[in-house]
Amino acid sequence: MDFDHSAKAQDLIGRMQDFMDTRILPAEKEYEDYRNTMGPGDHTLPPVVEELKAEARERGLWNLFLPDVSGLKNVEYAAIAEITGWASHIAPEAINCDAPNTGNMEVLHMFGTAEQKSQWLEPLMEGQIRSAFAMTEPDVASSDATNIGTSITRDGDDYVINGRKWWTTGINDPRCKIMILMGKSDTSESVHRQQSMILVPTDTPGVEIVRALPVFGYHDQHGHGEVQFTDVRVPASNLIANEGDGFMIAQARLGPGRIHHCMRAIGAAERALKLMCERAVSRVAFGQELAKQGVVREQIAESRMEIDQARLMVLKTADLIDKVGAKGARSEIAAIKVIAPRVALRVVDRAIQVHGGAGVSEDFPLARMYAGLRTLRIADGPDEVHVRSVARQELGKYTRA
Numbered sequence: 400m401d402f403d404h405s406a407k408a409q410d411l412i413g414r415m416q417d418f419m420d421t422r423i424l425p426a427e428k429e430y431e432d433y434r435n436t437m438g439p440g441d442h443t444l445p446p447v448v449e450e451l452k453a454e455a456r457e458r459g460l461w462n463l464f465l466p467d468v469s470g471l472k473n474v475e476y477a478a479i480a481e482i483t484g485w486a487s488h489i490a491p492e493a494i495n496c497d498a499p500n501t502g503n504m505e506v507l508h509m510f511g512t513a514e515q516k517s518q519w520l521e522p523l524m525e526g527q528i529r530s531a532f533a534m535t536e537p538d539v540a541s542s543d544a545t546n547i548g549t550s551i552t553r554d555g556d557d558y559v560i561n562g563r564k565w566w567t568t569g570i571n572d573p574r575c576k577i578m579i580l581m582g583k584s585d586t587s588e589s590v591h592r593q594q595s596m597i598l599v600p601t602d603t604p605g606v607e608i609v610r611a612l613p614v615f616g617y618h619d620q621h622g623h624g625e626v627q628f629t630d631v632r633v634p635a636s637n638l639i640a641n642e643g644d645g646f647m648i649a650q651a652r653l654g655p656g657r658i659h660h661c662m663r664a665i666g667a668a669e670r671a672l673k674l675m676c677e678r679a680v681s682r683v684a685f686g687q688e689l690a691k692q693g694v695v696r697e698q699i700a701e702s703r704m705e706i707d708q709a710r711l712m713v714l715k716t717a718d719l720i721d722k723v724g725a726k727g728a729r730s731e732i733a734a735i736k737v738i739a740p741r742v743a744l745r746v747v748d749r750a751i752q753v754h755g756g757a758g759v760s761e762d763f764p765l766a767r768m769y770a771g772l773r774t775l776r777i778a779d780g781p782d783e784v785h786v787r788s789v790a791r792q793e794l795g796k797y798t799r800a
Contacts, residue, residue, distance in 0.1 A: 400714070400715055400718045401718065402474060402714055402718065404475050404478065405475065407470065407471075408471055408472075408475035408478070411459070411460065411463065411469075411471070411475075411479060412475075412478050412479055412482070414458055414459065414460060415460055415479045415482045415483070415494070416482055418454075418455065418458055418460060418493075418494075419482050419483070419485055419486065419490060422451060422454060423451060423485075423486050423489055423490050423493060424485065424486060426447045426448075426450075426451060426489065427486060427489065427764075429445065429447045430445045430447055430448065430488070430489055433445035433446070433447070434620065439613070439618040440611070440618065442571040442572050442573065442611065442618075442620060442621065442622045443572075443573060444572070444574065444620065445620070448489060448492060448493060451489070451493035452492070452493055452494075452495070452526055454493075455493050455494045455495070460494045461494060461495050461526075462494075462495050462496070462524055463476055463479055463494060463496055464476055464480075464496040464501045464504075464505075464655070464659060465501075465504065465505065465508060467508065468524075472717075472721045473655055473658055473717040473718075473720045473721050474714055474717040474718045474721055476658075476659075476717075477658055477659075477662045477713060477714055477717045478662075479494075479496075480496070480658065480659045480662035480663050480666070481662040481663065481665050481666040481669070481710070482666055483496065483663055483666060484662060484663030484664060484665060484666020484667045484668075484669075484670070485666050485667065485669070485670045487663050487666070487667060487771065488619075488620065488767070488771075491663070495524070495526045496659070498568065498656065498659070498660070499530060499531060499532040499568050499569055500523060500529060500530055500569070501656060501659060502532060502652045502653070502656045503523065503530040503531075503532060503577075503579050504520060504523050504524060504530075505651075505652055505655065505656070506579060506596070506639060506648055506651070506652050507519060507520040507523070507639075508520060509648075509651055510639050510640040510644075510648055510651075511639065512636070514636065515598065515636075515637075515639070519576075519577050519598065522576075523577075528574055528575070528576040528577070529569055529572050529574040529575045529576070529621065530569060530575060530576070530577045530578065530579065531567050531568060531569040531570040531575050531577075531578045531579075531601070531624070532567065532568060532569070532578065532579050533549075533564040533567045533570075533578045533579070533580040533581070533599070533626060534547065534564070534580075534581045534649075535564060535565055535566045535567075536548065536549060536562065536563060536564055536565065537563060537564075537565045537625065538563065542780060542781050542783070542784050543784075544581070544594065544646070544649070545590050545591070545593070545594075547581060547582065547583060547594065548562060548583060549561065549562025549563070549564065549580070549581075549582035549583065549628065550562060550582060550583055550584075551580075551582040551583065551584040551595055551597055552584070553584075553635065553642075554632075556634065556635050557632045557633060557634055557635060558584075558597060558632070558633055558634075558635055558637065558638065559630055559631065559632050560580065560582060560597070560599065560605075560628045560630075560631040560632075560633070561628055561629060561630060561631070562582060562628050563625070563626070563627050563628070564580070564625070564626045564628070565612060565623075565624070565625040565626070566612060566623050566625075566778075567623065567624045567625070567626050568619075568621065568622075568623050569621040569622065570601065570608060570622060570623075570624035570626060571608065571611045571621065571622020571623070571624050572620070572621040572622060575601055575621075576600060576601055576602075577598055577599070577600055577601065578598070578599045578600075578601060578626075579596055579597070579598060579599075579639065580596065580597055580598075580599050580628075581594055581595070581596050581645050581649065582594065582595065582597070582645075583595075584642045584643065584645075585642060585643060588643055591646045592643035592646075593643065593645075594643070594645030594646055595638060595639075595641075595642050595643060595644060595645045596638075596639040596640070596644070596645050596648050596649075597633065597637050597638050597639060598633065598637040598638075598639065599628075599631060599633055599637070600633070603631050603632070603633060604631070604632070605628060605629045605630050605631035605632070606626065606627075606628060606631055607626065607627040607628075607629065608624050608625075608626055609624070609625040609626065609627055610624065610625050611623065611624055611625075612624065612625060614770050614771070614774050615769075615770035615773070615774075616770075617767060617770050617771075650725065650726070651725065653725075653732070653779060654720055654724075654725025654726075654728070654732055655720060655725065656779070657732050657735060657736050657779065658713060658716065658717045658720065658732075658735075660736070660739070660740075660775060660778075660779065661709075661713045661735045661736065661738075661739035661740075662710075662713055662739075664739040664740050664742075664743040664772060664775060665706060665709055665710050665713065665739055665742075665743065667743050667747065667768050667771075667772060668702070668705075668706050668709075668742060668743040668746040668747065669706060670764070670768075671702075671743075671746045671747040671749075671750040671765060671768060672699070672702045672703065672706065672746055672750065674750050674754070674763065674764075674765065675698070675699060675702065675746075675749060675750040675753045675754075676690070676699060678750075678753050678754050678757075679695050679699065679753055689753060695753060698749040698752070698753065699749075701745075701749075702745070702746040702749055702750075705742045705745065705746065706742060706746060708742075709735075709738050709739050709742040709743075712731075712734065712735055712738055712739075713735045713738075713739055715731065716728055716731040716732055716734075716735050719731055720732075729788070729792065730788070730789050730792040730793070733785040733786075733788040733789050733792075734785070734789050736779065736780065736782075736785045737776075737782045737785045737786060737789075740772055740773075740775040740776045740782075741776070741782075743772045743775075744769065744772050744773060744776070747765055747768050747769045747772060748769065750765050751765050751766070751769065
């Protein structure tokens with residue numbers, strides 16, 4: 400493994416850290432004040448983020464997630480993704496590197512036609528519009544994607560879509576103009592060739608946003624929508640790649656994306672540890688600083704060790720993807736998707752405990768961080784699915800021919 404960064408990467412990492420310290424973290428209050436004023440049901444973007452986006456472009460911090468555009472290796476971008484995790488509700492979008500946009504842009508970059516790229520990828524890369532990803536369904540256990548029942552039926556020069564999705568991240572943002580939807584196109588095919596992905600403009604007749612779903616009471620600015628599709632008709636040219644390619648596209652989409660998610664989780668854990676240490680040296684209980692209490696010192700030490708272990712595993716995986724591709728790093732990708740959120744949750748939980756009542760209030764970011772990280776143990780496949788994958792690949796080494 401080689402974690403040394405190129406001069407270009409070191410420069411970008413330094414610029415990202417400066418952007419975080421001098422502009423993004425100071426903007427958090429303005430961001431939260433705007434959202435509190437507008438109310439939880441409003442999903443418009445706080446204006447300060449557009450200001451940050453413009454400044455990010457001036458600083459050369461734009462679309463860094465895509466190696467073909469940025470020139471960065473996955474292991475180099477990982478360091479930038481970690482920094483954005485310190486303010487994951489603002490920073491990733493400020494540099495146009497936030498989910499689900501990044502995954503959707505990667506799909507269009509890899510599999511999109513020239514027309515699809517011109518119509519949708521280019522405005523997404525410019526940060527002019529937003530997108531959503533519609534996969535999970537309320538009526539089936541979507542951890543097994545073969546259960547997905549939304550139909551994509553060919554009808555002449557069109558496809559007709561019927562079904563219901565939820566946790567369609569980003570759909571409630573008024574700037575969201577396009578969805579990538581995964582559905583079932585041919586039930587006669589083998590189980591992993593029945594699914595396809597297709598582009599669905601959000602203003603297509605028959606698309607109904609039923610509601611926005613809160614997470615532990617928090618309404619994400621972009622929203623997580625429940626969406627009904629009733630006889631939604633889109634041109635056949637909106638199909639991504641070929642019929643039956645849905646699973647293949649999903650795997651290509653999720654490899655690098657899990658590096659991004661995991662490194663942002665580690666960034667959140669680092670911020671939680673910083674807050675924990677600052678609280679511990681500033682509060683006195685039973686005649687001495689919390690930092691001198693053995694139990695608190697142990698929590699800090701455990702957090703430091705666990706963060707460093709998780710980071711090394713994610714960087715190893717990013718390095719492996721760079722060398723052999725996502726397919727050759729399947730076991731490692733599955734492992735980090737379990738490890739990083741678990742570690743981050745433990746660190747945030749300790750930080751909440753050290754903060755006492757303040758930890759569960761809105762005066763500190765810890766409660767919101769916990770809600771987001773807890774969701775990550777379910778999003779993009781629950782822990783159990785990834786543990787199952789790691790076990791299957793490990794046992795495969797010992798299976799008799």
